[in-house]
Amino acid sequence: MGAVLVDKDDQYVLNHCTRFLARDSTDSRHNFGQYEPEDLRAVVCEAWRFPVVDSHYDGVSAESSYAYNDVTFVYDGRVSRPESVEVVGSFGDLFAPVPLRSVRFIGEDTGLHTVTLRVPKAQLHTYKFAVDGRYQLDPVNPQRSVADNGQPWSRFFTDACQMPLVLSRREREVLGRLVTHLLPFRLAENRRSIQKAYDELDHAARGEEFPLAYRLDEEVGVVNYIDKVLARPEQHNADDYHACLAIIDGLLRTRNNGIDPLQLPIEDYAQLYAEMATDQVEGWDTSSYGSPRYFLLLLRRHAMTGAFVHPKAGGNSGAAGWSYLEGRFTDEQGQTLFDWRRALEVPLGHNTDYRG
Amino acid sequence: MADEEVDVVVIGSGAGGAPLTSVLISAGRQVLILEKGPLLRTQYQAPDGVSDFKRDETFATGSEKRITIPGMANLGDSFYSSHVEPDLNDEPHVYEGDDGLDRATIEGYTAQVVGGGTQLYGGVSLRFTPDDFRLASFNDGRTDLRDDPAGDVRREARDWPISYDELEPYYCKAEDLVGINGTRDGQLKPASEEHYQTPLEPNPISAYAAAGMDALGMRRYRTPLAVITADHAPSGRTIPADRDSIKTAFVNRYGDPLGLKSNTWVSLLSPLVGKPGFELRANCVVTHLEGDGATVTRVHYRDPTGAARSVKAKTVVVACSAIESARLLLLSGQLDPAFAQRANPNGLVGAYFLTHCFGGGQCVVPLPGRADKSKTLDSDWATDHCATPEFLNANGLWAGGAIYNNTSDGALPISLARTWQAADMDNMWKGYLSDTELVGAGFEKYLEHNFGRRLSVAFMANQVPQRGNRIELHPTVRDKWNRPVAYIRKTWHSHDRALMRTFADQCREILVRGGEVSDVSSGSVEGSVVRIANHVLGGARFGTDPQDSVLDKDCRVWGLDNLYVTDGAFMPTSGGANPTLTIQANSFRVGEILLGR
Numbered sequence: 037m038g039a040v041l042v043d044k045d046d047q048y049v050l051n052h053c054t055r056f057l058a059r060d061s062t063d064s065r066h067n068f069g070q071y072e073p074e075d076l077r078a079v080v081c082e083a084w085r086f087p088v089v090d091s092h093y094d095g096v097s098a099e100s101s102y103a104y105n106d107v108t109f110v111y112d113g114r115v116s117r118p119e120s121v122e123v124v125g126s127f128g129d130l131f132a133p134v135p136l137r138s139v140r141f142i143g144e145d146t147g148l149h150t151v152t153l154r155v156p157k158a159q160l161h162t163y164k165f166a167v168d169g170r171y172q173l174d175p176v177n178p179q180r181s182v183a184d185n186g187q188p189w190s191r192f193f194t195d196a197c198q199m200p201l202v203l204s205r206r207e208r209e210v211l212g213r214l215v216t217h218l219l220p221f222r223l224a225e226n227r228r229s230i231q232k233a234y235d236e237l238d239h240a241a242r243g244e245e246f247p248l249a250y251r252l253d254e255e256v257g258v259v260n261y262i263d264k265v266l267a268r269p270e271q272h273n274a275d276d277y278h279a280c281l282a283i284i285d286g287l288l289r290t291r292n293n294g295i296d297p298l299q300l301p302i303e304d305y306a307q308l309y310a311e312m313a314t315d316q317v318e319g320w321d322t323s324s325y326g327s328p329r330y331f332l333l334l335l336r337r338h339a340m341t342g343a344f345v346h347p348k349a350g351g352n353s354g355a356a357g358w359s360y361l362e363g364r365f366t367d368e369q370g371q372t373l374f375d376w377r378r379a380l381e382v383p384l385g386h387n388t389d390y391r392g
Numbered sequence: 393m394a395d396e397e398v399d400v401v402v403i404g405s406g407a408g409g410a411p412l413t414s415v416l417i418s419a420g421r422q423v424l425i426l427e428k429g430p431l432l433r434t435q436y437q438a439p440d441g442v443s444d445f446k447r448d449e450t451f452a453t454g455s456e457k458r459i460t461i462p463g464m465a466n467l468g469d470s471f472y473s474s475h476v477e478p479d480l481n482d483e484p485h486v487y488e489g490d491d492g493l494d495r496a497t498i499e500g501y502t503a504q505v506v507g508g509g510t511q512l513y514g515g516v517s518l519r520f521t522p523d524d525f526r527l528a529s530f531n532d533g534r535t536d537l538r539d540d541p542a543g544d545v546r547r548e549a550r551d552w553p554i555s556y557d558e559l560e561p562y563y564c565k566a567e568d569l570v571g572i573n574g575t576r577d578g579q580l581k582p583a584s585e586e587h588y589q590t591p592l593e594p595n596p597i598s599a600y601a602a603a604g605m606d607a608l609g610m611r612r613y614r615t616p617l618a619v620i621t622a623d624h625a626p627s628g629r630t631i632p633a634d635r636d637s638i639k640t641a642f643v644n645r646y647g648d649p650l651g652l653k654s655n656t657w658v659s660l661l662s663p664l665v666g667k668p669g670f671e672l673r674a675n676c677v678v679t680h681l682e683g684d685g686a687t688v689t690r691v692h693y694r695d696p697t698g699a700a701r702s703v704k705a706k707t708v709v710v711a712c713s714a715i716e717s718a719r720l721l722l723l724s725g726q727l728d729p730a731f732a733q734r735a736n737p738n739g740l741v742g743a744y745f746l747t748h749c750f751g752g753g754q755c756v757v758p759l760p761g762r763a764d765k766s767k768t769l770d771s772d773w774a775t776d777h778c779a780t781p782e783f784l785n786a787n788g789l790w791a792g793g794a795i796y797n798n799t800s801d802g803a804l805p806i807s808l809a810r811t812w813q814a815a816d817m818d819n820m821w822k823g824y825l826s827d828t829e830l831v832g833a834g835f836e837k838y839l840e841h842n843f844g845r846r847l848s849v850a851f852m853a854n855q856v857p858q859r860g861n862r863i864e865l866h867p868t869v870r871d872k873w874n875r876p877v878a879y880i881r882k883t884w885h886s887h888d889r890a891l892m893r894t895f896a897d898q899c900r901e902i903l904v905r906g907g908e909v910s911d912v913s914s915g916s917v918e919g920s921v922v923r924i925a926n927h928v929l930g931g932a933r934f935g936t937d938p939q940d941s942v943l944d945k946d947c948r949v950w951g952l953d954n955l956y957v958t959d960g961a962f963m964p965t966s967g968g969a970n971p972t973l974t975i976q977a978n979s980f981r982v983g984e985i986l987l988g989r
Contacts, residue, residue: 050696051430054675058698059872065481068458093441269455313828333825344805373764379640389632
């Protein structure tokens with residue numbers, strides 16, 4: 037199937053561009069460590085927002101729209117003023133080029149070019165722009181990937197993407213153990229309540245109510261959320277995870293006479309957590325990462341967010357975090373005291389007015 | 393493109409700019425609004441059927457960014473802003489801390505979006521009391537004011553050049569056209585017309601606040617909120633079939649994808665779309681005004697791609713929130729000394745900057761009282777008890793304030809965590825993160841004790857005007873347009889501190905008397921010079937004496953024939969309540985004045 041185009045008006049495109057792109061200053065105001073010193077993307081505010089990944093609405097229902105995102109590509113030709121801009125990527129037929137149109141403001145050409153495509157959720161894609169016939173990477177989007185033939189491509193992923201992007205398998209497994217200690221879901225009683233909520237759904241309902249529940253485990257998708265946050269808005273925190281997870285992995289192995297840390301009981305992670313909270317960790321390699329407490333606080337923010345965030349961000353898998361609260365807190369009649377479904381779009385929630 | 397000329401240019405589309413625009417367009421005049429932020433539409437307005445506002449906790453408080461502004465004492469600190477608040481590294485506000493060091497802050501910005509601060513606010517739409525308009529007269533001859541050894545309070549108190557009665561018809565108009573629900577009985581603020589829509593059932597947790605107010609003999613009323621609870625004919629908005637579904641915790645700090653919150657875009661401006669003479673240009677930031685003698689001739693702005701443009705105007709209205717309005721006048725004066733001489737002959741532009749004395753109390757309600765706080769609007773009950781002359785005289789205070797309970801705070805799991813012991817927007821997340829005991833079973837205990845059980849009561853009261861509290865241009869820090877940024881200099885007066893302690897105690901008493909509550913705490917912003925609550929007021933106050941004010945009674949700059957300021961900057965005192973409704977009412981008033989030009 038070819039790429040499905042979606043109409044977005046110029047107002048929409050400008051709404052998602054001005055704040056980030058328009059400026060006189062050429063200072064690297066937005067480099068928090070994720071860029072090399074001369075990288076032009078550090079001049080742009082929140083460069084990670086490009087291409088724009090937004091909700092899709094098919095004009096019929098939120099339910100039938102739920103499986104898709106709208107992805108809006110923007111090419112900034114304010115200086116170069118190209119004649120034609122196309123986007124080619126893994127989302128279309130055989131990388132068939134899709135032309136971008138000009139964006140206008142009060143009847144005048146702005147130099148911005150755009151196109152919006154409907155792309156299924158939970159996907160990962162690569163693309164390039166063809167600018168007057170010459171292929172180039174998206175100069176704004178910080179996400180890049182390298183193809184098997186060594187060629188660099190620009191990359192984006194849609195909502196609820198479950199494919200690992202930043203953290204290695206080993207890193208994800210160590211991180212999963214740490215997160216399991218941080219969150220309440222580890223307690224046997226609570227774990228049962230989440231599993232019960234999920235088990236009570238028949239197979240069809242699982243697909244309908246939790247279409248994005250690819251995995252439901254004790255960390256409720258937090259590790260995947262962290263992976264996605266590090267891939268997009270908080271790229272600057274990725275090195276912290278790489279450095280600290282390596283230290284933790286090695287440190288636990290050393291402490292336990294070479295036993296694989298993944299085989300250790302959760303208490304070992306709890307002990308480590310307590311030491312990290314004091315910033316004094318026996319055996320921590322401070323030459324490769326100075327403050328274990330700093331990393332712990334970073335992890336605490338990501339874990340809390342990832343457990344209760346809208347599932348489109350990749351955490352709160354199958355809305356397990358919300359379902360936990362829903363079942364955990366009830367009144368004397370057994371009615372829930374966290375009826376999250378009433379505000380949120382179907383099929384995730386029950387609200388038929390709000391479309392997500 | 394050809395040199396443009398329009399009748400009226402309005403800078404800013406929020407509470408100060410939108411009402412007068414609606415008056416002018418309805419009378420057949422021509423208005424061009426220049427708005428710095430984007431035009432984020434509701435579902436029913438958006439061509440693609442989805443809103444740019446979402447029910448998503450990461451929209452209110454975004455991902456981590458870090459301050460990179462050289463010279464700031466908080467260089468390298470994390471910050472988390474909403475999707476429509478300015479990026480701190482691109483457009484910071486800088487304030488001078490108690491330690492004399494400069495820091496960048498999110499505090500004091502409203503929102504950069506069509507509708508301005510009314511897109512993100514909780515919607516509390518209280519009137520000021522009649523005495524709020526006459527605090528010089530009210531305090532004349534008093535000798536009982538606490539903690540005012542130098543007599544500053546009586547010296548600096550000002551009567552407004554208009555009375556409550558003069559503004560009252562415009563309060564009615566604002567309540568009608570904006571779309572507000574609430575109840576009147578028990579208010580200290582008389583109304584000549586009734587336009588309130590019927591409030592929704594209060595959240596059950598508010599019963600504790602109501603009981604506390606009753607026990608203290610405080611007359612209470614349902615907090616007027618700018619959220620429609622019935623179809624609203626003036627703006628053509630309709631409500632969902634399930635009226636109760638209007639209540640969601642995505643209220644304060646969230647734009648409303650359904651357009652039920654009565655921001656100025658959905659209530660006042662979108663009904664003008666397509667009418668002759670109305671044009672709104674979003675994503676356009678005004679850089680400076682150009683004058684010729686006693687006339688402002690031209691407004692210079694950057695279009696959505698950053699290209700410099702200008703437009704000629706017969707009349708110019710500045711309404712881009714008080715700090716930015718003062719800054720725009722100062723920046724224009726910096727480029728043209730003759731403009732500065734006209735607009736700011738006495739150095740009063742930016743001076744007498746005001747926020748509010750505010751604070752409150754918090755508690756945990758007993759277990760049977762745990763409520764579903766996600767079914768809520770921003771506030772349920774309010775009282776004017778602490779604005780009566782009897783209360784002020786009994787407590788030696790110069791001015792009063794409103795007290796109301798909050799219901800949407802901490803209603804959702806992430807917001808409960810990120811506001812945990814966070815004193816201000818700059819300290820979002822810090823309390824929860826550093827409370828490392830909240831882990832595993834400790835986290836479970838935290839949820840059990842707090843989720844759906846935290847209740848807070850807030851006060852909003854007048855701040856003493858001080859000339860030294862002011863907005864300046866920062867000497868070194870520049871925004872992304874290479875313009876000097878706003879520099880906030882402010883302190884609290886000793887009388888402010890006394891007032892805040894008195895009010896915080898009242899809030900505490902309400903909670904203590906409300907039931908078997910625990911973990912009661914209370915406090916105020918007296919220990920923090922930066923806390924602003926986004927109530928940015930003053931800096932271009934109006935008055936009857938050109939030597940003592942920036943604007944005349946009509947909100948026109950004294951030295952310029954065709955320049956008006958209509959956001960909160962016009963206020964000579966900050967009023968004892970959230971300011972938005974008063975800004976809107978005054979903008980309706982100025983709109984009628986402009987019809988006479």
